[in-house]
Amino acid sequence: MTPNVAAAKAALSHLDVEEKEANIRASSRDFFWYSPVLKDRLDHVVADFVVRPRTEAEVIEVLKTCYAHDCPVTTRGAGTGNYGQAMPLAGGCVMHLKHMAEVKAVHPGRVIVEPGCLLKDLDMVCRDTGQEIRMFSSTWATATIGGFIAGGSGGVGSCTWGSLRDLGNIIRLRVVTMEEEPRVLDFRGEELARVSHAYGTNGIITEIEIPLAPAYDWVEMFVACDDFMEAAHFAEQLANEDGILIKLATVFEAPAAFEYFQRVKPHVEPATHLIALMVAPHSMDGFLTFLSRRNDARLIYRNDDHDWDREPGSVFEYGWNHTTLRALKVDPSITYLQVRYGFPDHLRLIEEMQQEFSPEVLQHLEVLKENGKVMFAGLSLVKFSSEARLDEIIRRHEEAGAMIFNPHRYTLEEGGRQTVDDRQLAFKREADPKGLLNPGKMIAWDDPDWRYDRMYSYPKLQAAE
Amino acid sequence: MTPNVAAAKAALSHLDVEEKEANIRASSRDFFWYSPVLKDRLDHVVADFVVRPRTEAEVIEVLKTCYAHDCPVTTRGAGTGNYGQAMPLAGGCVMHLKHMAEVKAVHPGRVIVEPGCLLKDLDMVCRDTGQEIRMFSSTWATATIGGFIAGGSGGVGSCTWGSLRDLGNIIRLRVVTMEEEPRVLDFRGEELARVSHAYGTNGIITEIEIPLAPAYDWVEMFVACDDFMEAAHFAEQLANEDGILIKLATVFEAPAAFEYFQRVKPHVEPATHLIALMVAPHSMDGFLTFLSRRNDARLIYRNDDHDWDREPGSVFEYGWNHTTLRALKVDPSITYLQVRYGFPDHLRLIEEMQQEFSPEVLQHLEVLKENGKVMFAGLSLVKFSSEARLDEIIRRHEEAGAMIFNPHRYTLEEGGRQTVDDRQLAFKREADPKGLLNPGKMIAWDDPDWRYDRMYSYPKLQAAE
Ligand SMILES: Cc1cc2nc3c(=O)[nH]c(=O)nc-3n(C[C@H](O)[C@H](O)[C@H](O)COP(=O)(O)OP(=O)(O)OC[C@H]3O[C@@H](n4cnc5c(N)ncnc54)[C@H](O)[C@@H]3O)c2cc1C
Ligand SMILES: Cc1cc2nc3c(=O)[nH]c(=O)nc-3n(C[C@H](O)[C@H](O)[C@H](O)COP(=O)(O)OP(=O)(O)OC[C@H]3O[C@@H](n4cnc5c(N)ncnc54)[C@H](O)[C@@H]3O)c2cc1C
Numbered sequence: 001m002t003p004n005v006a007a008a009k010a011a012l013s014h015l016d017v018e019e020k021e022a023n024i025r026a027s028s029r030d031f032f033w034y035s036p037v038l039k040d041r042l043d044h045v046v047a048d049f050v051v052r053p054r055t056e057a058e059v060i061e062v063l064k065t066c067y068a069h070d071c072p073v074t075t076r077g078a079g080t081g082n083y084g085q086a087m088p089l090a091g092g093c094v095m096h097l098k099h100m101a102e103v104k105a106v107h108p109g110r111v112i113v114e115p116g117c118l119l120k121d122l123d124m125v126c127r128d129t130g131q132e133i134r135m136f137s138s139t140w141a142t143a144t145i146g147g148f149i150a151g152g153s154g155g156v157g158s159c160t161w162g163s164l165r166d167l168g169n170i171i172r173l174r175v176v177t178m179e180e181e182p183r184v185l186d187f188r189g190e191e192l193a194r195v196s197h198a199y200g201t202n203g204i205i206t207e208i209e210i211p212l213a214p215a216y217d218w219v220e221m222f223v224a225c226d227d228f229m230e231a232a233h234f235a236e237q238l239a240n241e242d243g244i245l246i247k248l249a250t251v252f253e254a255p256a257a258f259e260y261f262q263r264v265k266p267h268v269e270p271a272t273h274l275i276a277l278m279v280a281p282h283s284m285d286g287f288l289t290f291l292s293r294r295n296d297a298r299l300i301y302r303n304d305d306h307d308w309d310r311e312p313g314s315v316f317e318y319g320w321n322h323t324t325l326r327a328l329k330v331d332p333s334i335t336y337l338q339v340r341y342g343f344p345d346h347l348r349l350i351e352e353m354q355q356e357f358s359p360e361v362l363q364h365l366e367v368l369k370e371n372g373k374v375m376f377a378g379l380s381l382v383k384f385s386s387e388a389r390l391d392e393i394i395r396r397h398e399e400a401g402a403m404i405f406n407p408h409r410y411t412l413e414e415g416g417r418q419t420v421d422d423r424q425l426a427f428k429r430e431a432d433p434k435g436l437l438n439p440g441k442m443i444a445w446d447d448p449d450w451r452y453d454r455m456y457s458y459p460k461l462q463a464a465e
Numbered sequence: 466m467t468p469n470v471a472a473a474k475a476a477l478s479h480l481d482v483e484e485k486e487a488n489i490r491a492s493s494r495d496f497f498w499y500s501p502v503l504k505d506r507l508d509h510v511v512a513d514f515v516v517r518p519r520t521e522a523e524v525i526e527v528l529k530t531c532y533a534h535d536c537p538v539t540t541r542g543a544g545t546g547n548y549g550q551a552m553p554l555a556g557g558c559v560m561h562l563k564h565m566a567e568v569k570a571v572h573p574g575r576v577i578v579e580p581g582c583l584l585k586d587l588d589m590v591c592r593d594t595g596q597e598i599r600m601f602s603s604t605w606a607t608a609t610i611g612g613f614i615a616g617g618s619g620g621v622g623s624c625t626w627g628s629l630r631d632l633g634n635i636i637r638l639r640v641v642t643m644e645e646e647p648r649v650l651d652f653r654g655e656e657l658a659r660v661s662h663a664y665g666t667n668g669i670i671t672e673i674e675i676p677l678a679p680a681y682d683w684v685e686m687f688v689a690c691d692d693f694m695e696a697a698h699f700a701e702q703l704a705n706e707d708g709i710l711i712k713l714a715t716v717f718e719a720p721a722a723f724e725y726f727q728r729v730k731p732h733v734e735p736a737t738h739l740i741a742l743m744v745a746p747h748s749m750d751g752f753l754t755f756l757s758r759r760n761d762a763r764l765i766y767r768n769d770d771h772d773w774d775r776e777p778g779s780v781f782e783y784g785w786n787h788t789t790l791r792a793l794k795v796d797p798s799i800t801y802l803q804v805r806y807g808f809p810d811h812l813r814l815i816e817e818m819q820q821e822f823s824p825e826v827l828q829h830l831e832v833l834k835e836n837g838k839v840m841f842a843g844l845s846l847v848k849f850s851s852e853a854r855l856d857e858i859i860r861r862h863e864e865a866g867a868m869i870f871n872p873h874r875y876t877l878e879e880g881g882r883q884t885v886d887d888r889q890l891a892f893k894r895e896a897d898p899k900g901l902l903n904p905g906k907m908i909a910w911d912d913p914d915w916r917y918d919r920m921y922s923y924p925k926l927q928a929a930e
Pocket of ligand 1: 030031074075076077078079081082085086137138142143144145146147148149150151152153154155156199200201203205206320321322325438
């Protein structure tokens, strides 16, 4: 520990500071190991100390103190991010927000909550008013709302409501800056883009106001198809039924269901393509009518009426990034890609990529609304052989017109559209003049002339011992 | 009154039967006079008697008795239909359902209600549970839910939920047949299409189960634009914002707002194109951000914050068919057309028609979801000169690719796609073997070989005196 960091730690010792080495190590890691590329580079990363503020005032104190001592601060929700977002690349302080978990107010259509509240706990409180959050990461049971907004993009519910970045999906964020005298700012409208999905590089979110949707006892289902493209069409057409309210529509190319979903395996063949669905109970009549029009699809499971010996659990925990998790558990050589199959070419692109790469790459598709259209996010399962081959697969997708959000990179830019977000950068200049917030995650800050011709490597990354 | 009709009336005299001539006449009319074409043909139509059952058992009694006496039965909700749907072309009995107005049960996401309940009253009861109906006719204050389902198509809310005919927008209909022994049938799924939007020609709906949406204090607004196509784009793009929840997005070509909307007039110019909106309160931040990105649109009114001397009332009572009503009140020579501007050609078609026909035809556009896409229903205001010219305008729309649902016809087929609905016809054979239900409204029943080369004229239409 350098003297300045030690001084910061000492100055904060009256707060809840973690002392155990093992716990500090655990609080310094996230799901970066999903990626063989990141695992290779970040496995040794560890914070010097971990502090857990209980209030916004304590957050301000941490930021002010660390500013004074030039100590880096990397904020942590629950550490379920999977690009190393929450990892303290330059060491220093991890500020863990688990204590700041209060749901402050639930109104019709919106909720005000502290960042450390688990998505699950937030929904539980909203449920008392017949409401729930519009969308959530499939890590609903373990992730925080602050981490979702600062590090996530969308998830279960995005088939109806679009992504977190879409206008209207975040109402207000309260943000603390890291300056000599930290400021507390309330952001709405255009200002939201400064700090949402900014990995906590330019301010710490201490209060969140987001819209709510009505809560329903969603009917969770699995539908089986013998043809992959028919499964994709099924999900797409269902999502286009304006009168049928859905929360999830996921397609898994065979043999993913058979190979990776233990509890589904007894009910499918290796060749079965699977669709996971969440449908509002009052839309079930409409859904069953839709289903009965197709002889290419069979309902094999619904959570409210089935004869499966062993319950499969929540179907959304098969979708989004949980698919990769399940595959990884069975086959550690699996990794994944994030693909945008945009309207109106989505189905054509999917077919093209599937034909070119299956089974090396298995399609896993999530229905997503973008600009009012149904399209797909692909979280393709990739049998990893080498970084070079992974790059080659990415290149082919991009050539075909399927944009890639590379999950094997720890910077904002490389995981996004490979361009600087000027609003985030400009706000970082204002809010984090010393560049102490989550260092190494914003290339534009460290190296404005970076050309994206290879993987960015943060120069101040802790050296592996 | 023919002896058989008199006998039916006598046999039903223990029920609530209307005796006053003026009331019988009033209960025999709807808003057919919207159309100069229908006004010309149906003005004299009147029932022989009006009966108002209080229960399903009384509905059964009316149908059974009229069946025995070969007496036609035309069902009436509130008579706000505007194609003469509820008019007893062959006289006989008008069965008025105003007494059957009970809301039987409100569950999360759905409601069970009797057909004679006013849309307004239904919403009032649902509101106690924080819910409201997904969509309603702009005649919300006066029309019944039964009439909406049997005679309407969609309306306020269809910009989000699509049309009544879309899967999931009706859950269940309970229907009484007109046979020697009337049957009571519960229809779901594919069966719903038999009787919904069938004008009561093949069964009487006695109970309705429909889905609900969350109720909000919708913010009602008017936005002004100087350019017509920019107004259309504004409405389209807003409706494509997945995170902004709307209930209405209507565009009125100038000078409709100035000429026909008395209370709006002081706030606009003759050249102002107007947009009427209903936005969820928790989406207002997102909406205002959207608005601020455009310098072509000005917010001139919001119902929760304005300085208008005279309140304009509900903005939805400017939209859908209320636009025509307002125009008609100022200029009796106005009538209208119903146009489908389908995705993806909607904006191009609108521009084409506007350029060809303005100001003889003024564009009035309603955002509508169809098959998951934002498109427009046009309820164009037409300066009526002659039937021949109206037909010519219709022909030009159809040539260009803008489908017309002709509101100047009283039959199901001519108001629709000019084809027989086989499901409705097949069910009529079963449920109304004598053809006594709302006679003259289903061409396929009366004249299966009809070629649609001119306006259908029901041979047994009452003669004008
Ligand atoms: C199995 C699995 C499934 C997943 N599914 C999804 C999915 O469906 N959708 C999705 O979007 N993501 C998904 N993810 C990624 C991740 O789980 C989510 O984004 C999650 O919401 C992150 O929450 P967290 O509390 O774990 O955040 P963390 O991982 O702790 O933090 C995420 C980022 O936000 C920053 N941060 C956290 N709190 C704050 C704050 N208050 N102020 C400023 N910055 C802050 C952190 O520094 C970090 O950069 C998945 C990951 C896994 C492992
Ligand atoms: C100003 C104005 C605005 C309008 N706006 C809209 C709009 O936005 N959207 C829209 O869809 N329509 C609209 N309409 C048309 C009409 O008002 C609506 O369709 C309305 O919902 C009809 O309800 P009602 O109770 O008046 O039905 P009625 O006019 O009484 O009946 C309509 C049809 O349904 C039949 N019917 C009624 N009850 C039953 C039953 N229980 N069983 C079987 N058949 C039955 C009748 O025989 C008739 O054929 C509008 C009309 C006007 C005049």
